[in-house]
Every structure is written in structure tokens, then in C-alpha cells.
Amino acid sequence: MKYVIMFTTTPELDTEVSPEHAEQAYGRTYDWFGTNSEVMTAAGAQLQPVTTATTVSHGGDGPVVADGPFSEAKEVIGGFQVIDVPDLGAAIAIVKTWPLLDLPGVSVEIRPIIEY
Amino acid sequence: MDETDAAAAEPRRTRAAASDRLLATVIREESARIVAALTRWLGSLDLAEESAAEAIEEAVRQWRTRGVPPNPGAWLTQAARHNALDRLRREKRYREKLTLLADPAEIEPLTGTGEVDERLPLLFGCCHPAISPDAQLALTLRAICGLTTPQIARATLTPESTVAQRIVRAKRKIGAAGIPLRIPEGSERAARLDIVLTVVSVMYSEAHLVAGGDAGADRDLADDALWLARVVALELPREAEAQGLLALLLFHRAREGARAVDGELVLLADQDRSRWDRRMIAEAQVVLEKAAMLRRPGRWQLHAAIAACHSDTRDGGDTDWLQVLTLYDMLLAYDRSPIVRLNRTVALAEVDGPQAALNEVDALRPALTGYHLWHAVRARMLRLLGRRDEAMAADLRALELTANDAERRLLEARVQC
Numbered sequence: 001m002k003y004v005i006m007f008t009t010t011p012e013l014d015t016e017v018s019p020e021h022a023e024q025a026y027g028r029t030y031d032w033f034g035t036n037s038e039v040m041t042a043a044g045a046q047l048q049p050v051t052t053a054t055t056v057s058h059g060g061d062g063p064v065v066a067d068g069p070f071s072e073a074k075e076v077i078g079g080f081q082v083i084d085v086p087d088l089g090a091a092i093a094i095v096k097t098w099p100l101l102d103l104p105g106v107s108v109e110i111r112p113i114i115e116y
Numbered sequence: 117m118d119e120t121d122a123a124a125a126e127p128r129r130t131r132a133a134a135s136d137r138l139l140a141t142v143i144r145e146e147s148a149r150i151v152a153a154l155t156r157w158l159g160s161l162d163l164a165e166e167s168a169a170e171a172i173e174e175a176v177r178q179w180r181t182r183g184v185p186p187n188p189g190a191w192l193t194q195a196a197r198h199n200a201l202d203r204l205r206r207e208k209r210y211r212e213k214l215t216l217l218a219d220p221a222e223i224e225p226l227t228g229t230g231e232v233d234e235r236l237p238l239l240f241g242c243c244h245p246a247i248s249p250d251a252q253l254a255l256t257l258r259a260i261c262g263l264t265t266p267q268i269a270r271a272t273l274t275p276e277s278t279v280a281q282r283i284v285r286a287k288r289k290i291g292a293a294g295i296p297l298r299i300p301e302g303s304e305r306a307a308r309l310d311i312v313l314t315v316v317s318v319m320y321s322e323a324h325l326v327a328g329g330d331a332g333a334d335r336d337l338a339d340d341a342l343w344l345a346r347v348v349a350l351e352l353p354r355e356a357e358a359q360g361l362l363a364l365l366l367f368h369r370a371r372e373g374a375r376a377v378d379g380e381l382v383l384l385a386d387q388d389r390s391r392w393d394r395r396m397i398a399e400a401q402v403v404l405e406k407a408a409m410l411r412r413p414g415r416w417q418l419h420a421a422i423a424a425c426h427s428d429t430r431d432g433g434d435t436d437w438l439q440v441l442t443l444y445d446m447l448l449a450y451d452r453s454p455i456v457r458l459n460r461t462v463a464l465a466e467v468d469g470p471q472a473a474l475n476e477v478d479a480l481r482p483a484l485t486g487y488h489l490w491h492a493v494r495a496r497m498l499r500l501l502g503r504r505d506e507a508m509a510a511d512l513r514a515l516e517l518t519a520n521d522a523e524r525r526l527l528e529a530r531v532q533c
Contacts, residue, residue: 001294087294088246089304112293 002041002084002113003091007098008075010105011050017103028099036083036094044081075107082113137339139179140262143172144343146189147262148235150196152297155238158200161297162287165259167203171195172262233351235260239344241290241297243311251286252315253322254279261340271337272322309352313361313416316345320365342369349403359407360417366400367423369393381522385432397427415450418443437466454483458493470500488517492527 014022033040053069069076085091091110100106147168154164171192185191242255253272257263265283269276289295300308320341342365349355349362374391375382382388404420422443429435444460458480465473474497477490484490495510508531515527 003294087296088244089296089298089300091294092246110293 001087001091002082002115003088004080004082004111004113005091005095006080006109006111007078007100008107008109009078009100009103010075012074013103013105016105022103025099025102032097032099035097039083039085039090039094041082041084044079046079047077050076075105088112136180137336138184139176140336140339142179142184142188143175143192143262144260144340146192147172148238148260149189150193151259152234152238153193154196154200155297156234160291161238161241161259162291163200163203164196165287167200168192168196168262169258169264170199173264176264233347235347236351237298239312239348240299240308241295242286243308243315244290244295245308245311246293246295247286247289248282249315249318251282252311253318254282255286256315256344257319257337257340258283261344263340306357309355309357312348313345313357316341316348316361317365317416319344320368338369338372341365354410356407356410356412357414357416359403359410360414360420363400363404363407364416364420364423366396366403367420367427370396370400370427376522379522381526383526384426385435387432389430392427400424400427413446415447418447418450422447435466437463441467454480455487458484458490461493461497465497465500470497473497474501486517488514488523488527490514491517495530 050069053067054065055068056063056065058064083091083094085094088110095108095110098106098108101108150171151161151165151168154168155161158164174195175188175192179185179188239256239260242259243252247255254268257268257271258265263271265280266276268274269279272279290297299305319337323336323338323341345358345362345365349358352358370393371384371387373393374387374389375384377388377391400420401424404417404424407417407420422440425436425440425443441460441463444456444463447456448460458477461473461476464476474494477494477497480490491510491514495507495514498504498507498510511527511531515524515531518524518527
């Protein structure tokens with residue numbers, strides 16, 4: 001089954017982490033992609049910071065364009081990756097080893113992709 | 117008078133209740149096996165469970181008046197299979213599947229293969245942490261114990277539409293998100309077993325938490341929970357905690373006859389020991405000893421050991437409170453939940469005195485201020501300290517917060533004296 005895994009962070013908690021600790025965790029993310037290369041599909045991207053986001057949303061007189069992410073959510077998406085694994089158990093097992101989960105405020109959402 | 121006449125002479129309600137108990141016994145033995153076999157055949161828990169549930173509803177309707185057929189398992193399997201094929205033909209989205217299916221005649225529940233009972237992987241799947249606790253309970257009651265949605269609604273005092281929605285969402289999520297129906301291996305196994313055991317334990321307590329009237333539910337969840345605890349303990353004999361939970365529920369069930377007398381609750385200290393089921397207590401002790409020999413302690417075994425201490429008493433006055441307190445202290449290493457800490461204060465009061473206990477009770481205020489038993493325990497400590505007015509106020513607050521009639525009467529009696 002294919003799943004999108006969405007990496008999110010909580011910027012307001014970033015200050016709780018020492019730069020060394022963060023750097024060390026980010027460093028390990030490359031190894032993580034290498035270790036799990038078998039389940040990685042070609043689809044995936046790391047995103048520019050949320051400050052670069054622009055949102056187009058529904059408005060009564062037509063779409064409204066605005067600066068910033070679509071919602072007031074405290075968490076922001078930093079990137080996503082499509083993985084291909086047998087089931088949710090396998091997806092969770094891999095996601096649990098995501099190095100950034102060492103950092104407070106980091107979470108990873110797992111969503112199955114509709115396959116026709 | 118022959119048997120039929122005897123049955124007819126009984127008041128209608130009693131006869132229905134007896135028959136409901138029989139139906140529950142028959143159906144829960146078959147339910148999970150049929151769901152598991154159908155899931156294997158259809159490749160869809162959603163469809164399998166729906167078809168089995170429909171068969172169970174038909175069975176409950178028919179058997180209540182016509183009696184249980186000689187081979188109820190075969191009857192249910194046949195009906196469920198028929199329902200499944202019917203759905204496959206009727207619903208377009210399933211039609212393609214139909215051609216891919218094996219011959220339905222070959223689909224039989226697996227039993228006695230030497231492998232682990234196929235009900236267990238289904239149970240462990242229903243208790244996956246990606247499903248909300250409410251839905252884990254509802255789905256387990258339906259797929260594993262074979263309760264119908266209205267029965268779950270009545271037994272848990274939840275609106276039927278809410279129960280139905282929880283079950284549908286959980287089943288769809290299992291299918292769409294690819295939640296595996298298996299017993300996890302490695303480090304996850306113990307964590308998942310703990311969720312399974314928690315669901316069984318909640319199922320048992322739900323039977324006592326029924327708010328309002330004296331429970332018109334036609335399924336006693338305590339029976340279902342005890343049955344399920346037994347299935348898990350028997351199928352996983354090397355899992356000490358599974359044995360621990362079975363022992364715990366047996367100790368509690370053994371005291372049931374003394375706990376509720378004529379619909380009135382009786383506190384442990386005041387219970388008439390001659391009403392305790394000694395054979396069940398003996399069984400609980402054997403199960404707990406078996407668990408201890410596996411040398412893998414855990415919270416359910418400690419809960420059971422505490423229950424065992426109470427079961428050893430001849431009256432309310434000879435409880436070994438130091439032993440109980442020691443076990444609670446050990447339990448805190450596994451379970452620091454406010455409820456466990458609150459229960460511990462009762463033993464603490466007996467060992468270190470009511471003031472020490474009251475201090476600990478007060479420390480739990482932020483977590484438990486909305487919980488009626490926190491106020492009731494606090495009232496007890498205040499009364500032991502001679503602070504009668506404050507005790508009365510605390511009991512009144514407990515009374516305001518309780519939704520269960522029997523508990524309310526018990527608290528009322530305390531406020532009046």
C-alpha cells in the first residue's frame with residue numbers, strides 16, 4: 001500500500017532545542033532516507049520555510065490570495081514523502097525511526113493514498 | 117408440568133432474559149471465528165463484519181422465539197456467507213471482487229489447527245492504537261463478542277447512531293489505512309496486548325457504570341468481558357498479563373453476589389463473605405499463581421494481587437493493609453494514573469493514618485475534581501479525622517456528580533446518617 005507521510009514541526013517549540021541537538025538530528029535524516037530507500041517512491045519533497053507560503057482560499061467574490069499558511073495551526077508541514085509498504089504496521093515501524101522525532105513538537109502524519 | 121408449560125408459566129421478562137443469556141453464549145463463541153473466516157475469504161473486514169452482524173441479528177430474532185438450532189455455528193456461517201454474496205451481487209463496487217473469490221463452500225472457520233486461534237489476530241487488529249479507544253471497544257463488542265449495535269448502545273448507554281458511526285469509521289479505517297489484522301511481534305506486542313487487556317477491562321467496568329436505571333440491557337458486558345479475558349488467557353498462556361487480567365476479573369466477579377444486594381451497592385468492608393463465590397476465587401488464585409510463575413510482573417497482575425488480598429479476608433476488619441499498600445506502591449511503577457493513586461489512599465489511611473491519606477487525596481484534586489469517587493474518598497478521610505461538616509459537604513458533592521442510581525443511594529444513605 002502507498003502512504004504519504006507528512007513531516008510537521010511546531011515552530012514555537014524550536015527554541016527549546018539547542019542548535020547542536022537540532023543539527024545532529026537533521027544530520028541523521030539523510031541516513032534515514034538511505035536506510036529505508038527500498039520503500040521510498042520517487043514522490044516526495046522538502047519544503048521551503050512556512051514564511052514563503054501563499055494561500056489561495058475560497059471567497060464569496062472569487063478566490064482570495066493571501067500571505068501565509070492556510071490556517072492558524074501551530075504545526076507546519078516541512079515536507080512529505082510517498083512510501084510503499086505492505087500495511088500500516090510497516091509504515092508506523094519506519095516512521096517511528098524518523099530522527100526528528102527526538103525533537104519536541106515534531107510529528108509525522110501517515111495517510112493512505114487512494115489507489116484505483 | 118412439562119418443560120414447555122414451565123417456561124410458559126414464567127413471567128415473560130424472565131424467560132426472555134434466560135434466552136438472551138443463551139443467545140449471548142452461543143453467538144459469542146461463533147462471532148469472531150466467522151468474521152475472521154469471512155475476512156480471509158472476502159479480503160475486507162468491513163464487508164465480512166457487516167455480513168456476520170446481519171446474520172447475528174437474524175439469528176437473535178429467530179432463535180429468541182424458535183430456539184437455537186442444533187449447529188448454530190454452521191447456521192450463522194451459512195447465513196453470513198449468503199449475506200456477503202448478496203451484497204457482492206447487489207453493490208457495484210464489490211462486483212469485480214466476486215469473480216476473484218474462492219468457492220464459498222470451502223470457507224470454514226479454522227479451529228484446532230495448532231496455530232494460534234484466528235480470533236486473536238482479529239482482536240489485536242480491532243485494538244490497534246490508530247483506532248480511538250471508544251471505537252476499539254465498540255468494534256470488539258461487535259466483531260469479537262457478536263453484540264448487535266442496539267445491544268452495544270444499551271449496554272454502554274451510548275446513542276445507537278453514535279455506536280454505529282464509531283463501528284463504521286473503525287472498520288473503514290482498518291480497510292483504507294491498511295491496519296493489519298495480526299498479533300504484532302517484538303516490542304510492539306506487549307504494548308498492543310496492554311490495549312487489548314484495557315479494552316476487556318473497560319468492558320467489565322462498563323457493566324457497572326451503567327448510569328440511570330437498574331440496567332435494562334439484554335447483554336451483561338461483565339459476562340462478555342470475563343469470556344473474552346478467558347479466551348485471551350487460554351490462547352496466550354505465556355503472557356503473564358493476560359493471566360493477570362483473567363484473575364482480576366474472576367476475583368471481582370466472585371464478589372458480585374455480595375456487591376449488589378437487591379439493587380443496592382454494598383461496600384467491600386461490609387460485604388457478606390458467605391455470598392462470595394469461593395470456587396471462582398479459588399480459580400482466580402490458581403490463574404494468578406500461574407501468571408506469577410512466568411516471572412513477568414505487570415499492572416494487571418498487581419491489580420489482581422490486590423484483589424486477592426481482599427478476597428482472603430473473613431470480614432472487613434482483617435484486611436492485610438500493609439500488604440495492600442506495598443502492592444499499590446509496586447503498581448505505581450507501572451501505572452501512575454490518578455485513579456490508581458486515589459485507590460491507594462484507602463490503604464494508606466489504614467497504614468499511615470487518615471491525615472497522610474487526605475494529603476495525597478488533596479494532591480489529586482486537579483486531576484479528579486470532576487470524579488464523584490474522589491469526593492467520596494475525601495469524605496471518608498475527613499470523617500476519619502472527625503471533620504464531620506466538611507465530610508458531609510464532600511459526600512454531597514459526590515452525590516451531585518454520580519450518574520448511577522445504586523451509587524447514588526449508597527451516598528445518600530451516608531449523607532443521612
